Amino acid sequence: MSNQKFNVAVVGATGAVGEQILGLLDKREFPIFNLKLLSSIRSAGTIINFRGQDITVEEATPESFEGIDIALFSAGGDVSKELAPHAVRLGAVCIDNTNAFRMDPNTPLVVPEVNPEQIDEHNGIIANPNCSTIQMVAALKPLQDAYGISRIIVSTYQAVSGAGTRAIDEMLRQSKEVLEGNEIKPDILPVGSLPVKHQIAFNAIPQIDKFLDNGYTLEEMKMVRETKKIMRDESIDVTATCVRIPVIYGHSESVYVELKKDFELEDVRDLLAESPGITVMDDPASQTYPLATDAAGKPDVFVGRLRRDLGESKALNMWIVSDNLIKGAAWNAVQIAEIIAAKRSACS
Amino acid sequence: MSNQKFNVAVVGATGAVGEQILGLLDKREFPIFNLKLLSSIRSAGTIINFRGQDITVEEATPESFEGIDIALFSAGGDVSKELAPHAVRLGAVCIDNTNAFRMDPNTPLVVPEVNPEQIDEHNGIIANPNCSTIQMVAALKPLQDAYGISRIIVSTYQAVSGAGTRAIDEMLRQSKEVLEGNEIKPDILPVGSLPVKHQIAFNAIPQIDKFLDNGYTLEEMKMVRETKKIMRDESIDVTATCVRIPVIYGHSESVYVELKKDFELEDVRDLLAESPGITVMDDPASQTYPLATDAAGKPDVFVGRLRRDLGESKALNMWIVSDNLIKGAAWNAVQIAEIIAAKRSACS
Structure with a gap:
């Protein structure tokens, strides 16, 4: 693997799953260049420490994904439906933990131990299945x-x-x-x-x-x-x-x-x-x-x-x-992100 | 129904199911002549009030069932195995809430809504099924x-x-x-x-x-x-x-x-x-x-x-x-007791 690092956005950073995603990105030493934390306007302004750096949570908007490589969504289906297409438009790959796109025939629904090969079939969005x-x-x-x-x-x-x-x-x-x-x-x-x-x-x-x-x-x-x-x-x-x-x-x-x-x-x-x-x-x-x-x-x-x-x-x-919250949500999403990162690094 | 009353023994009177049985015998106005409360030696001496009368719980022994018409057992399988045969010998009908006799081919296993006709097939013991x-x-x-x-x-x-x-x-x-x-x-x-x-x-x-x-x-x-x-x-x-x-x-x-x-x-x-x-x-x-x-x-x-x-x-x-504790144990047992009492009263 090369030393390529990625610009990562976490949407729903202050929620129960978002918290687990941040913990796993850190623990797994995910190759992050820049980390953007996004939420609803209600939680915007919250400060979260990641790898020793205080990051202010910003309100998620259609333009939040400028320059983002990988966006992890866990802020509810409505937020994903509204914002994931914008993230895709701006060039990000979205790993969506909500129900928004799971049954969309054009969106792969992936559990890395089960169907990792389907990650390659994405059109910008990869859906994380329901926890159960x-x-x-x-x-x-x-x-x-x-x-x-x-x-x-x-x-x-x-x-x-x-x-x-x-x-x-x-x-x-x-x-x-x-x-x-x-x-x-x-x-x-x-x-x-x-x-x-x-x-x-x-x-x-x-x-x-x-x-x-x-x-x-x-x-x-x-x-x-x-x-x-x-x-x-x-x-x-x-x-x-x-x-x-x-x-x-x-x-x-x-x-x-x-x-x-x-x-x-x-x-x-x-x-x-x-x-x-x-x-x-x-x-x-x-x-x-x-x-x-x-x-x-x-x-x-x-x-x-x-x-x-x-x-x-x-x-x-x-x-x-x-x-x-872990294999049922955050860890499955981070596993998918790791596979994407490894493939990009291998191709770079 | 005649006014026949019965001598009733409750074995395990201080337990969770025994307590419910006493409550139901009272609430259902079960025709009791004399009520005997029995338990292990550990709980003997406990005083329980039933229909305004203080009754001292006695240690259950093989001779406790002298003169008893109906004995309701819920003090564990070992107690039933040991004492129910003595109760039968002394002329009581036992309604056993434990696992002791349930699969005995000579013991009917009864839920009154399902197989009430099997009550008549008893040889002194009628088993109450498991709650689940x-x-x-x-x-x-x-x-x-x-x-x-x-x-x-x-x-x-x-x-x-x-x-x-x-x-x-x-x-x-x-x-x-x-x-x-x-x-x-x-x-x-x-x-x-x-x-x-x-x-x-x-x-x-x-x-x-x-x-x-x-x-x-x-x-x-x-x-x-x-x-x-x-x-x-x-x-x-x-x-x-x-x-x-x-x-x-x-x-x-x-x-x-x-x-x-x-x-x-x-x-x-x-x-x-x-x-x-x-x-x-x-x-x-x-x-x-x-x-x-x-x-x-x-x-x-x-x-x-x-x-x-x-x-x-x-x-x-x-x-x-x-x-x-109710339909799963005490109420099912009291329902069986009521059917036995009604039949005896009808025959008397």
């Missing part, structure tokens, strides 16, 4: 390659950090109120923009994002559609039930997967253990399995509770856990 | 009758009260410690009798009860075996993933169910709404679905998130919630 999708496809891709997958039924146990820092604050505040015997007044979850609010502390809410006409939530349909797109197989049946639970960081998933070929459980375990980005934690005898509290802060996807299905001979069940 | 099984079969029985069921895949979101009052205390204590930034030392969950403990506050633990050789936990295999026994159909494929989450009261379940016949979703909704003990809460437009916090303290099984599966045309997905 990323960890599932990362764990299932080795099975797809080895056996083929015919069907996935997933139930999720999703952390409040997936709904942003205000949702974390709400959950912690409600927990304290319940412990003190006070009344609570939900005001953010399950969906900030919808009228009805439910208690998240000491509860399980079977709604993440708005409902669609088919009775599924948008979060559930993201898992369905994105999985098929990333795995490049529209014939896989996917059904999802997405549930928010009182966990701060780390989504857990109970996944039933039906394969096309017979398998030995030990082979599946070995295959996953050898796969990049996957850590197998699966030893019932020592009560070892993935836990959200253990996964928090780590980049890996953790897999355990591997066991044969009791009815269908070609199916197995598994428990997949990962930090939704 | 009860609410699921109560919701699925109407579908079995109308369409037939070929397959069930369930992932649970289970409350800590299922592990007893000490587990509730631990979860609340851990939550407080985490909120205050203190270190926590798990000492009960996931399984009191096993060596490894995990944090339950702000976490999801995919282990309830010990692991079996097939990689499933005993809790998961209870759901599998009990469902087949209660529904009297060994051909139903059942797979379960049982998970403890930081909820105090109320188990939630994400259930995929494959039927034998075609169905209209509206017919399923109507059928469930008309079924005894079931309350349908299912209106996405108003963000209405069952929640553990709403189900807590109520006897019903709540069903919502009803939707067609996206892959299998004869399958649907649903969200089933009920208070694990």
Whole structure:
């Protein structure tokens, strides 16, 4: 690799994912020439220290991307829809962490462990999948390659950090109120923009994002559609039930997967253990399995509770856990940025 | 019904389920002549007020059941195994809330909404199913009758009260410690009798009860075996993933169910709404679905998130919630006691 450095913009720099992106760019020694931090006008003016330098967050506008090589977006779908095309016009490659372009047929939807080759197919924008999708496809891709997958039924146990820092604050505040015997007044979850609010502390809410006409939530349909797109197989049946639970960081998933070929459980375990980005934690005898509290802060996807299905001979069940802000968002985006940077450096 | 009254014993009177049983016997005006409260030697001597009368809890021994008509057991499987046969010998009918006799072919396993006719087949002991099984079969029985069921895949979101009052205390204590930034030392969950403990506050633990050789936990295999026994159909494929989450009261379940016949979703909704003990809460437009916090303290099984599966045309997905201490334990047991009392009164 040459010593090429890049002008990088982070849109949504003050948010939960933006914070993780900055931490990873630093930790991974990403080759940055100039770093521009962007946000809504509400957070503009915030000062963030990066590698010893104080950087003032600026309001993101269509002209903010002048001279930017790589722009990482995580400020909500509307912001990406408005500004990413301007960033592209000005020559940047956008890595978008929102839902804005994921299902656009001209936008690759990339998990580097699954479909890195699609990065090259971009037209200026590469979409980062939804957090709950990323960890599932990362764990299932080795099975797809080895056996083929015919069907996935997933139930999720999703952390409040997936709904942003205000949702974390709400959950912690409600927990304290319940412990003190006070009344609570939900005001953010399950969906900030919808009228009805439910208690998240000491509860399980079977709604993440708005409902669609088919009775599924948008979060559930993201898992369905994105999985098929990333795995490049529209014939896989996917059904999802997405549930928010009182966990701060780390989504857990109970996944039933039906394969096309017979398998030995030990082979599946070995295959996953050898796969990049996957850590197998699966030893019932020592009560070892993935836990959200253990996964928090780590980049890996953790897999355990591997066991044969009791009815269908070609199916197995598994428990997949990962930090939704890291592999589920920031780390996946930074991985994509690293691949782009490496290719550009190699060509320069 | 005549005015016959019964001598009733409650074994495990000081436990989480025992407390609910006493509350329900009172509330339901159960025809009690004499009430005997029994426990381990540790809790003997505790005084409990029932219908204005202070009753001293006595240590349960083989001779405690002299003159008892109906004995309700919820003091753990070992206590039931030891003492229920003595209660039967002394002429009592035992309603056992533990795992001790559930899979015994000579012991009926009863959910009154599902298989009340089996109460008559008892040989002195009637088993109350596991909490997570009860609410699921109560919701699925109407579908079995109308369409037939070929397959069930369930992932649970289970409350800590299922592990007893000490587990509730631990979860609340851990939550407080985490909120205050203190270190926590798990000492009960996931399984009191096993060596490894995990944090339950702000976490999801995919282990309830010990692991079996097939990689499933005993809790998961209870759901599998009990469902087949209660529904009297060994051909139903059942797979379960049982998970403890930081909820105090109320188990939630994400259930995929494959039927034998075609169905209209509206017919399923109507059928469930008309079924005894079931309350349908299912209106996405108003963000209405069952929640553990709403189900807590109520006897019903709540069903919502009803939707067609996206892959299998004869399958649907649903969200089933009920208070694990009430319908999942105490209320189911008291319902059985009421049926026995009514039959005896009718015959007397």
